[in-house]
Amino acid sequence: MTGASKGIAREFAAAGASVVVNYASSAAGAERVVQDIQARGGTAIAVQGDVSVPADVERLFARTVDxxxxxxxxxxxxxxxxxxxxxxxxxxxxxxxxxxxxxGPIRMTQEAL
Ligand SMILES: NC(=O)c1ccc[n+]([C@@H]2O[C@H](COP(=O)([O-])OP(=O)(O)OC[C@H]3O[C@@H](n4cnc5c(N)ncnc54)[C@H](OP(=O)(O)O)[C@@H]3O)[C@@H](O)[C@H]2O)c1
Known part of the structure; x- marks a missing residue:
């Protein structure tokens, strides 16, 4: 999930998803979201990446699959x-x-496909 440093990823984790908490600059916010999810028994990792930077988009998917x-x-x-x-x-x-x-969303969707 892109732009997830403020908390919305918690809802997906609560529904059972293993989540990639993407952020651009808010590392502390993203880590807080990951810790909250893990504390509730969920699975999450934080991955930095700017959706407007093609190399970051590729890295986001590579880290996700890893x-x-x-x-x-x-x-x-x-x-x-x-x-x-x-x-x-x-x-x-x-x-x-x-x-x-x-x-950015078009590049993200292309990479997903
Ligand atoms: N706030 C409002 O009252 C309001 C009202 C109506 C509509 N909206 C819309 O909602 C959207 C978000 O606004 P917001 O106020 O919720 O912003 P926000 O609180 O700053 O949250 C934006 C999220 O997107 C991430 N992000 C921003 N640029 C990014 C990039 N290039 N690559 C990856 N992640 C990126 C941010 O990560 P970092 O924290 O790491 O930068 C953050 O997680 C905007 O489109 C806005 O027009 C907001």
């Missing part, structure tokens, strides 16, 4: 949110939004 031998489900959950007046949004921010919300 850990679990397979995967059954991809959850494209990573997102970025910066509320501000539209006229102040920079080209860089537009590119970032597109790479995290559009290109």
């Amino acid at each position: 850990a679990y031998g397979r995967f059954d489900m991809l959850v494209n959950n990573a997102g970025v949110y910066h509320a501000r007046p539209l006229e102040t949004v920079t080209r860089q921010e537009i590119d970032r939004q597109l790479s995290v919300h559009v290109t």
Whole structure:
């Protein structure tokens, strides 16, 4: 599951899934989620990776298969949110939004397939 450092992966683990808790920069948050899942008897690992970076996408799947031998489900959950007046949004921010919300999920899905 991408963008899982804030806690949503707990719900999937509670339903029986072995989870890859992906994060971009929040290592401590992701580790906390993994520890919570393990404390409840679930299975989880944290894997850093930016969904907008193709090499990171490949590494995410490689680590997943290394850990679990397979995967059954991809959850494209990573997102970025910066509320501000539209006229102040920079080209860089537009590119970032597109790479995290559009290109990244497409790359993730291609790699999954
Ligand atoms: N917050 C709101 O009130 C609200 C309301 C409506 C819609 N939304 C939408 O919900 C989405 C997430 O917003 P949020 O406020 O929940 O953000 P958030 O709390 O910062 O959580 C975003 C998650 O996505 C991860 N992430 C971000 N960029 C990533 C990347 N390039 N690769 C991998 N993981 C990445 C973050 O990891 P790290 O922590 O490691 O960076 C974090 O786990 C956005 O699309 C936003 O538009 C939010």
